[in-house]
Amino acid sequence: MHKHYGRESEFLCAEPEGSRPAESGGATSEPGVWLFVLGDMILFALLFLSYAWDYKDNYEMFRSGQAQLDQNIGLINTLLLLTGSMSVVIGVGHARKSRLRIVTYCLIGAICTGVLFYANKIHEYYHEISVGNTMTKNMFFMYYYTLTLIHLLHVSVGIGVLTFLACRLNKLPRDGRLVNYIESGGAIWHMVDLLWIALFPLLYLIPVSPF
Amino acid sequence: MGITIISWWLGHGHDFAKFAPVSLTTAILALTFFKIRLVIIHFMEIGHAPAALRAPFELWCVTVCGMLIYAFARITGSV
Numbered sequence A: 001m002h003k004h005y006g007r008e009s010e011f012l013c014a015e016p017e018g019s020r021p022a023e024s025g026g027a028t029s030e031p032g033v034w035l036f037v038l039g040d041m042i043l044f045a046l047l048f049l050s051y052a053w054d055y056k057d058n059y060e061m062f063r064s065g066q067a068q069l070d071q072n073i074g075l076i077n078t079l080l081l082l083t084g085s086m087s088v089v090i091g092v093g094h095a096r097k098s099r100l101r102i103v104t105y106c107l108i109g110a111i112c113t114g115v116l117f118y119a120n121k122i123h124e125y126y127h128e129i130s131v132g133n134t135m136t137k138n139m140f141f142m143y144y145y146t147l148t149l150i151h152l153l154h155v156s157v158g159i160g161v162l163t164f165l166a167c168r169l170n171k172l173p174r175d176g177r178l179v180n181y182i183e184s185g186g187a188i189w190h191m192v193d194l195l196w197i198a199l200f201p202l203l204y205l206i207p208v209s210p211f
Numbered sequence B: 001m002g003i004t005i006i007s008w009w010l011g012h013g014h015d016f017a018k019f020a021p022v023s024l025t026t027a028i029l030a031l032t033f034f035k036i037r038l039v040i041i042h043f044m045e046i047g048h049a050p051a052a053l054r055a056p057f058e059l060w061c062v063t064v065c066g067m068l069i070y071a072f073a074r075i076t077g078s079v
Helices: A002-013 A031-057 A059-067 A071-096 A100-130 A139-171 A176-205 B002-010 B021-043 B051-075
Strands: none
Touching: A031 A059, A031 A139, A031 A176, A031 B051, A059 A139, A071 A100, A071 A176, A071 B021, A100 A139, A100 A176, A139 A176, A176 B021, B002 B021, B021 B051
């Protein structure tokens, strides 16, 4: 096995010139990935602002809906995605040093946090639906399900990308492109994480009630 | 992770009677977007990226955070 990874190291060291432009810094140099990430962030920003605006006009409804959500589940999900992001960051670092086996472990770690996030969310949906809080109940729950389901779709895409990378790591081209692929997968995963970082306080924590 | 715990603690209904709700809400939003910026700069490694790539992310953080603080200040009756 060591010999195998040693050979991969040689391939990665023999990175074609110009495959990773120096001016891109550490960030992935795939413009398509950044367009996708920024486009999604703008879409979510519009949804966040729409939610905040409707909150003002339907204060009591949003307030009582929010009070029925379990903040601890939101907190656990935030910590899970942050752990997954950290795992991807470590994986990218090892990819640059050609330690592909550790990269695989890091990707699997991030996938596990995504699956746990998924399980936690399904558990939360099951609880909310069982007490009658369905999407059609009121505007708050319409926002709650829309925002979290769109985000869950992104989690699915993120898990899919990371699973693809983990499974195909040894079959990907052995040059600078491999690091680019890992960085691109990482950027998508970090976007999933940062969108949830914003969703958690919006849906579960704020505005803080007057005392 | 520490910032997440602090945000959860602030929004969890502890006894912060001496602080106005708008201050606590603004503090949670500011901490949230500070954390998002940390993810963008350090995890996505945008901190070392060219200005043309970094600028839209910085603009996104400032604009969305500012507009949400304004929108929630309207809710808590401060604007």
